[in-house]
Amino acid sequence: MIVDRQGRRFRNLRISLTAACNYACTYCVPDGKRLVAAQDELSAPAMVRGVAYLIEAAGIERLRITGGEPLVSPKLEPFLREVGTLGLADISLTTNGQLLARKLPLLLDSGVRRLNVSLDTLDSAAFRRIARGGDLATVLDGLQQAHAAGMKIKLNMVPLRGVNHDQVLPMLDYCLEHGFELRFIELMRMGHLAREGQTFQQQFYGMSALLETIGECHTFVQAEAPVDATALRYEIPGQGFFGIIANQSVPFCRTCSRLRLSSTGWLHGCLSSSNRHYVGDLLDKPRHQALPALQRLLVQALADKQELAFSGGVTVMKIIGG
Incomplete structure (x- = not known):
């Protein structure tokens, strides 16, 4: 077991199945171009081996599949089929929901029961301006089908x-009505936003503003959350829950247990660090050769974590998922 001086270790793995995406969200992609898969992306079998090795080397317990957009990847089906046999405590998936209805049978057959769906507005015109791709009605239909099938869903x-902050209450009310849990994610100073400080400051809508807005219409109390949770969780009694991932306002670096593996074979121990560690070449090696080398890289990746707070990073979020 690899543990740092703050008692942190890697429990949660987020694996970017592909960098390809059918959206070009403004806070993720500055140039408006949809993303394509990298030429050197790992194969599905290599990714499965990567997860298996990380379970053994780091003690990974939970897996979240991200992108880009994982539902566009042809690797999704073979990856899900094999990774489900590794004994993980939980496998979940983050998606923009555009292909959710089409891929729902595959997800259900593969044992995926938890989804995080990225949705920034219920206004169709604002949706097009932010996502620069896709169709809102299709996403909402996919959500309803997934909910009816018993999926546990967070938005x-x-x-x-100045872009969609007027949607805070409509989004919350929609989620309360439909039994979804809404997570507000503070804008992160990453990629182009790390360089464009003025844009970040102009668009940042943080925790205090969110709670003030919600408090105008709802009474809420803070709720329990796991010690290594990224979100502060709140309950609106008798109606439901919402959360705020307040990476700027209330940093959670002290308890972070997340490790990220990119689609091209790079380990990222911290979003706020430009350090990364290549493991793609290890995934073709036999276990007895791969594990010792992997453990050495994991020690370095754990040391990349911030002591106190997220300070921003040049790493582009689209490369390593959410």
């Missing part, structure tokens, strides 16, 4: 001042 919203 992820990035509130942006």
Whole structure:
């Protein structure tokens, strides 16, 4: 077991199945171009071996599949079929929901029961301006089908001042009505936003503003959350829950247990660090050769974590998922 001086270790793995995406969200992609898969992306079998080795080397317990957009990848089916046999405590998936209805049978057959769906507005015109791709009605239909099939669903919203902050209450009310849990994610100073400080400051809509807005219409109390949770969780008694991932306002670096594996074979121990560690070449090696080398890289990746707070990073979020 690899543990740092703050008692942190890697429990949760987020694996970017592909960098390809059918959206080009403004806070993720500055140039408006949809993303394509990298030429050197790992194969599905290599990714499965990567997860298996990380379970053994780091003690990974839970897996979240991200992208880009994982539902566009032809690797999704073979990856799900094999990774489900590795004995993980939980396998979940983050998606923009555009292909959710089409891929729902595959997800259900593969044992995926938890989804995080990125949705920033219920206004169709604002949806097109932010996502620069896709169709809102298709996403909402996929959500209803997944909910009817018994999926546990959280919606992820990035509130942006002057862009969609007027959707905070409509999104919350929609989620309370439909039994979804809404997670507000504070804008992160990453990629182009790490360089464009003025844009970040203009659009940042943080925790205090969110709670003030919600408090105008709802009474809420803070709720329990796991010690290594990224979100502060709140309950609106008798109606439901919402959360705020307040990476700027209330940093959670002290308890972070997340490790990320990119689609091209790079380990990222911290979103706020430009350090990364290549493991793609290890995934073709036999276990007895791969594990010792992997453990050495994991020690370095754990040391990349911030001591106190997220300070921003040049790493582009689209490369390593959410």
